[in-house]
Amino acid sequence: PGWIDYSRTGTTHGSAFPQDTHVPALFLGSGIAHGETYKRTCIRDIAPTMAQIMRSPYPNGTTGKPIAEAIQP
Structure with missing residues (x-):
């Protein structure tokens, strides 16, 4: 631990391999679907997912879409 290997794509990130493209995310709290x-x-x-859960406007420059599966109906 404690070392960083730099490359043209950052700290060894940016490949098309699953270890770089499939990263778990966890949402927990009120308004989150099970x-x-x-x-x-x-x-x-x-x-945009967090904005919709908090019922607030999307941040300026938002280009993504809410993750519907994470939002409680």
Whole structure:
């Protein structure tokens, strides 16, 4: 532990391999639906998901879409 290997794509991230593209996310709290999904989502989807859960406007420049499976109906 404690070492970083730099490359042109950052700290060894950016490959098409599952260890770089499939990262778990956990949502917990009021307004969060129970369950899990294996639907492909993007990091851009986190901000609009949280905004919808909190019933607040989307942040400026939002390009993602809410993760419907995470939001309680």
